[in-house]
Amino acid sequence: MFDKKFGKRYFDDVEINLKGIIQITTLTILFLALIAISASAQSGESSIFRAERTSVLIFAVIFSIVILVYTRMAKQGKKLFVRKIAGLDAVEEAVGRATEMGKPVLFIPGISEIDEIETIAGISILGRVAKITAQYETPLIVPVRYPMVLAAGQEVVEQAYTEAGKRDTYNKDMVRYVAGEQFAYTATVNGMMMRDRPAANIYMGAFFAESLLLAETGNAAGSIQIAGTARPEQLPFFIAACDYTLMGEELYAASSYLSHEPLLLGGLKGQDFIKIILVALMIVGIVLSTVGHGEAFKALFKSV
Amino acid sequence: MKTTLPVIVAFLSGLIMVVGFFLNPEKSFLGNVEEEVLRWGTIVGGFTLLLGVVSLVRVNSRTVSQKKQGWIFNLITLISVFAMAIPSMIPLSSKSAIGSVLYSIIPASWGGLFGTGPDSIYDWMFNYLESPMMATMFAMLAFYIASAAYRAFRARNTEATLLLLTAVLVMLWRIPMGEAFLRLFGDNVPQYINSFVMNGVNMAVQRGIIIGAALGAASMSLRIMLGIERTYMGKG
Numbered sequence: 001m002f003d004k005k006f007g008k009r010y011f012d013d014v015e016i017n018l019k020g021i022i023q024i025t026t027l028t029i030l031f032l033a034l035i036a037i038s039a040s041a042q043s044g045e046s047s048i049f050r051a052e053r054t055s056v057l058i059f060a061v062i063f064s065i066v067i068l069v070y071t072r073m074a075k076q077g078k079k080l081f082v083r084k085i086a087g088l089d090a091v092e093e094a095v096g097r098a099t100e101m102g103k104p105v106l107f108i109p110g111i112s113e114i115d116e117i118e119t120i121a122g123i124s125i126l127g128r129v130a131k132i133t134a135q136y137e138t139p140l141i142v143p144v145r146y147p148m149v150l151a152a153g154q155e156v157v158e159q160a161y162t163e164a165g166k167r168d169t170y171n172k173d174m175v176r177y178v179a180g181e182q183f184a185y186t187a188t189v190n191g192m193m194m195r196d197r198p199a200a201n202i203y204m205g206a207f208f209a210e211s212l213l214l215a216e217t218g219n220a221a222g223s224i225q226i227a228g229t230a231r232p233e234q235l236p237f238f239i240a241a242c243d244y245t246l247m248g249e250e251l252y253a254a255s256s257y258l259s260h261e262p263l264l265l266g267g268l269k270g271q272d273f274i275k276i277i278l279v280a281l282m283i284v285g286i287v288l289s290t291v292g293h294g295e296a297f298k299a300l301f302k303s304v
Numbered sequence: 305m306k307t308t309l310p311v312i313v314a315f316l317s318g319l320i321m322v323v324g325f326f327l328n329p330e331k332s333f334l335g336n337v338e339e340e341v342l343r344w345g346t347i348v349g350g351f352t353l354l355l356g357v358v359s360l361v362r363v364n365s366r367t368v369s370q371k372k373q374g375w376i377f378n379l380i381t382l383i384s385v386f387a388m389a390i391p392s393m394i395p396l397s398s399k400s401a402i403g404s405v406l407y408s409i410i411p412a413s414w415g416g417l418f419g420t421g422p423d424s425i426y427d428w429m430f431n432y433l434e435s436p437m438m439a440t441m442f443a444m445l446a447f448y449i450a451s452a453a454y455r456a457f458r459a460r461n462t463e464a465t466l467l468l469l470t471a472v473l474v475m476l477w478r479i480p481m482g483e484a485f486l487r488l489f490g491d492n493v494p495q496y497i498n499s500f501v502m503n504g505v506n507m508a509v510q511r512g513i514i515i516g517a518a519l520g521a522a523s524m525s526l527r528i529m530l531g532i533e534r535t536y537m538g539k540g
Contacts, residue, residue: 047328047331048327048328048331048332049326049327049328050326050327050328053325053326056325056326057326060322060522063519063522063523063526064526067523067526067527068530071527071532113349115342115345117521117524117525118521120524120528120536121524123536124533124535124536127535127536127538128535146349146356147349147352147353147354147355147356147359148348148349148352150352150355150356150359151352151355152536155537155538156535156536156537156538157538158538159537159538159539160538163538173359173362173363173366176359176360176363177355177356177357177359177360178360179360180356181434181438182438183437183438183441183442184434184437184438186441187437187441188381191374191377195373195374209442209445212445212448212449212452213441213444213445213448215452216448216451216452230513230517230520230521232510232513232514232517235513236456237449237452239456240452240453240455240456241452241455247513247516248513248514248516248517248520249516249517249519249520250520251517251520252517252520252521252523252524253520255533255535256533259535263532264527264532264533264535267523267524267526267527267532267533268523270523271519271520271523274519275515275516275519278515278519
């Protein structure tokens with residue numbers, strides 16, 4: 001701890017982080033001051049600022065600062081440990097299996113529109129998967145439910161094939177529009193699974209009642225299956241029918257994890273730090289509730 | 305430019321939504337700008353519908369022309385697309401230019417078959433073909449749940465046995481006969497299962513996952529807004 005080398009590096013980091021903290025904090029204070037002035041200029045109900053959302057604003061500001069600080073730390077080359085996610089390590093293995101078997105990889109980026117963050121996470125992972133299929137020259141099939149997702153998916157896959165130096169093997173119909181109706185989409189994809197027998201099925205995004213219909217059919221077709229969703233109600237179905245399942249936050253961490261980019265990993269570490277703060281707050285809340293002072297503590301976090 | 309412009313658009317759109325969330329729409333200069341941005345999204349989405357139809361027709365017609373395995377289903381898909389779309393786009397009366405030409409060929413009484421109103425071809429196909437097929441797919445879920453549950457609940461090890469026992473208790477509590485059976489062990493047993501398993505263990509785990517997912521979503525949104533995460537554009 002008192003090692004000279006360690007000490008120097010420690011103080012270097014502090015200096016670097018302080019700069020970022022000062023910048024962000026100044027901006028935040030200015031923003032808050034602006035809101036406060038506007039709020040005080042008008043009385044009670046007619047305030048420009050929704051006072052009932054103050055706790056959300058404070059949390060959002062703290063969250064942003066932590067994420068930015070960790071991103072800055074990653075940018076400066078600080079080593080960040082990220083735990084292993086078995087489901088993501090299995091992606092390359094699944095594509096390798098498909099290559100050996102000469103069968104396609106089926107990727108489903110959920111069934112929601114592009115404005116859902118889960119779909120964006122799915123599209124990000126699609127880029128990584130497409131890069132691997134491009135390197136191995138393995139066929140890739142991406143059925144989508146919405147035209148906006150189709151356009152985004154085609155762009156991402158084309159870029160991945162170009163970056164892998166396999167632009168000539170890219171086919172626009174790898175990403176294809178299937179149907180706008182939930183169960184029409186499911187029926188078509190199930191048909192693809194049974195006819196084309198993909199060696200690997202990857203489900204990443206927002207899923208609803210069709211999750212088990214898809215995953216069970218894939219299981220019956222003998223495909224290796226990797227799923228990821230942030231919907232807790234669909235997770236048991238994927239866990240029962242798939243080989244690997246990414247749960248909740250792991251879906252959002254996937255693109256950063258697969259990219260191994262320090263900048264993206266910094267965001268993940270910031271997220272973990274916030275989680276520690278939340279756990280600490282929960283413990284305080286439990287203790288205060290147990291001793292009969294929980295209501296006052298809960299009131300601090302009350303929002304709409 | 306191809307990367308910078310989308311990042312700027314993403315940042316501005318995100319910022320508008322975040323700032324709009326904290327401001328009173330009736331008092332702030334931004335007004336209902338969040339709703340306006342969402343409306344723009346819907347309009348842009350409408351334009352991309354054509355891309356979807358082109359993709360659908362191209363992929364399916366190629367499969368039909370090459371007579372690949374299951375090509376008959378692709379043919380049915382193509383026929384269905386046009387059978388639903390064309391009659392719904394035909395004018396209902398001879399008032400428009402297209403209508404006047406059309407109704408000089410076919411009887412005017414056929415007008416009710418077109419458009420999307422009650423008793424039109426579109427309406428008939430939706431009510432008597434599409435809806436029952438959707439309901440059938442949904443109903444099949446029960447059998448899929450049974451097959452997945454059979455695999456998940458096999459008592460292969462301690463964890464699977466615990467899962468099986470918990471599932472049996474919850475399923476018993478959910479059916480009247482099971483509830484009556486559980487009451488044999490004490491009047492409060494069904495309520496105890498509900499409060500301990502469903503509102504206790506289950507809810508705690510679900511909330512843990514939801515909190516983690518919410519943080520992940522917020523972190524990803526921030527990364528996208530700041531242009532750190534550009535993987536959704538195929539970059540990085």
